[in-house]
Amino acid sequence: MTSVDETLLTHAALDGELDAAGMLDFEKRLAGNASLAAEYGRLKTLREVMRRELVKPVAPQTLRDRIAAMAAPSISPQATRAAPPWRAMAASAILAAGLGSAATWLALQPAIQDTNLTDTLIADHKRGLLSGQPFDIASSDRHTVKPWFATRFALAPKVLDLATQGFPLAGGRIDVIAGAPTPVLIYRHNEHFISLTALPAQAAMPAPAFAVDGYAVEVWRDGGTEYWAISDIDPAELSKFRQLFEAAAKPVPEKNG
Amino acid sequence: MPHLDDAYALARWLTGNSADAEDIVQEACVRALRGLDRYSGGNARAWLLAITRNTAFTSMARNRPKALLVTEDIEALAPADDAATPEEALIEKADAAAIERAIGALPPPFKETLVLRDINGLSYREIAEITSVPVGTVMSRLARARGLLMVALGSPQIK
Numbered sequence: 384m385t386s387v388d389e390t391l392l393t394h395a396a397l398d399g400e401l402d403a404a405g406m407l408d409f410e411k412r413l414a415g416n417a418s419l420a421a422e423y424g425r426l427k428t429l430r431e432v433m434r435r436e437l438v439k440p441v442a443p444q445t446l447r448d449r450i451a452a453m454a455a456p457s458i459s460p461q462a463t464r465a466a467p468p469w470r471a472m473a474a475s476a477i478l479a480a481g482l483g484s485a486a487t488w489l490a491l492q493p494a495i496q497d498t499n500l501t502d503t504l505i506a507d508h509k510r511g512l513l514s515g516q517p518f519d520i521a522s523s524d525r526h527t528v529k530p531w532f533a534t535r536f537a538l539a540p541k542v543l544d545l546a547t548q549g550f551p552l553a554g555g556r557i558d559v560i561a562g563a564p565t566p567v568l569i570y571r572h573n574e575h576f577i578s579l580t581a582l583p584a585q586a587a588m589p590a591p592a593f594a595v596d597g598y599a600v601e602v603w604r605d606g607g608t609e610y611w612a613i614s615d616i617d618p619a620e621l622s623k624f625r626q627l628f629e630a631a632a633k634p635v636p637e638k639n640g
Numbered sequence: 641m642p643h644l645d646d647a648y649a650l651a652r653w654l655t656g657n658s659a660d661a662e663d664i665v666q667e668a669c670v671r672a673l674r675g676l677d678r679y680s681g682g683n684a685r686a687w688l689l690a691i692t693r694n695t696a697f698t699s700m701a702r703n704r705p706k707a708l709l710v711t712e713d714i715e716a717l718a719p720a721d722d723a724a725t726p727e728e729a730l731i732e733k734a735d736a737a738a739i740e741r742a743i744g745a746l747p748p749p750f751k752e753t754l755v756l757r758d759i760n761g762l763s764y765r766e767i768a769e770i771t772s773v774p775v776g777t778v779m780s781r782l783a784r785a786r787g788l789l790m791v792a793l794g795s796p797q798i799k
Contacts, residue, residue, distance in 0.1 A: 390783050390787075391779045391780065391783055393783075394779060394782055394783050394786065395764070395779065398757065398763075398764070398782075400763065400764050421725075421728075424728060425726060425728045425731060425790055425794070426786060426790075428728050428731050428732050429731055429786060429789060429790055429793070430758070431732075432731055432732060432734050432739065432793075433739060433758055436734065436735060436736040436739050437736060437739060437740070437759070438736075439645070439649050439759055440645075440648055440649045440652040440653075440658070440661070441645050441648070441649075442644045442645050442647075442648035442662075442665065443658070443662065445662075446644075446648065446662045446665060446666065447644060449666060450644060450665070450666065450669050453666075453669060453670065453673065454669075454673065530761050533761060534760075534761040534762060534763070
């Protein structure tokens, strides 16, 4: 039978709310408990069905216009008298914070002047390994990892599962690069980890593949996004990872979601 | 405008109709602008959703108190120990109308937790903050909400 605690754990696992240790423990329980596994299966089905059938309501344009009109006049002279201008501006800024589309997100990202981008990314990768916790969310299920990013970034990175090709998804984390929170996907290959960072594409394209201090680096672009894969695996293996990722990104990737 | 869509989606699900949802979101934005000096920074989306949620409940309490009628000890209710386990195959076949009906029938505390998690995609901590309950309560409400949905969608007699 499934205890109440296990029920809660099941939901937390589904929602990506367990840490790596908790997830490991849960997967062990899952393997040894058929009724728990059945419940987990039903919950996954429920989630898939809800994603398939429910369309998230979108605010109508008329409402959007009314709210925009409400936020805008607060910068006009009359309103300035009532409230200090910084407040009005902050108000508009907060309401406008959500205004940006994915494209503006890319356009508004400050160009990363950090010439040591490579060093920063490798340092983040190392830090992840040293802390023994290379990810903020531990899950091999891209349907858990993708929404986790989607709630934190206007433009979530492509989350592809390459488990069958030998590169299972291990989780995701957020690094701060040049002052901006940046999504990082973690893949596993044998006993090694690969950090895959998605950045807005910069003006200058760095060398597509190189090695620093024993770390292999692969860089490629997909539209406005620049991917940086970093790992201590063999450069040839990392190059293979890149090819697999690019190939998997080509067909409509969200089809079976 | 992701925050506005989030606020609208929450209001739409809580009230069950789009006219009320529009009024509530507009009212919530007015309150958000007015209460800006109390905004301490941090998660702007959770902040707007918390205001939207409170506005929705205030408005529903005023206009449709019946919709908020909750049996006293809803949290204490033991998990429905039905003889029949919901069938995965039936859940799989559920269509949008059936799911909407099932979610609409959830008691408000379960419904808002489920919507914040599965429609708005918030984390447990954010939901706990917005609904002012401990994370443990969020977890048990979510489990109950999904349990009720699975029974509603996965039981053979309900077609």
